[in-house]
Amino acid sequence: MTWPVPELDTVAQFRALAAGVRGAAVTERVLDTPFEQVWALLTDFEHGFGLVEPDMRDVRVVGTAEERVELLARSRFGFRARLNAVLRPGFFWAQSRFLVLGFAAVPESPGSTRVALTGGLRVPGRAALVPVGIRRAGVKSAARLDAALRAG
16 A cells, blocks of 8 residues: 655645744735746846845845855845745745745746745744734735836
8 A cells, every 4th residue: 555645836835834934924926927937036136036025125145055045135224134045946935033035936837937925024033923014015026026027
């Protein structure tokens, strides 16, 4: 007898991870853009990421090792964060002392991509986000991503 092995795509994995973070809200959107283009923009941390994430003014990659990425981010308000992240094809999750953010993407159909986003202020030492404006920020980020892809 063999047991079934569930296979979750990266968006489903992302939803499962975010479900373990109290206060996290996942925003999903299907974009009429191929996965490769969507993923290239999302993971262009130093140039494209600020187009999508409304609070990020400057992001620099300061280290990489296999699927680990370390980013130094500055918000439009001048706050700085050192984000430790996991980056895999179609999956990104980053945390600092005060921030959690992440996104995932998977091809939906030929020429379109399903994207999932979350993020917010982290309660230090806990798997929880401050639940102020998270849904609104996710919707805004998804719209900015769509607009950046259409313009690019």
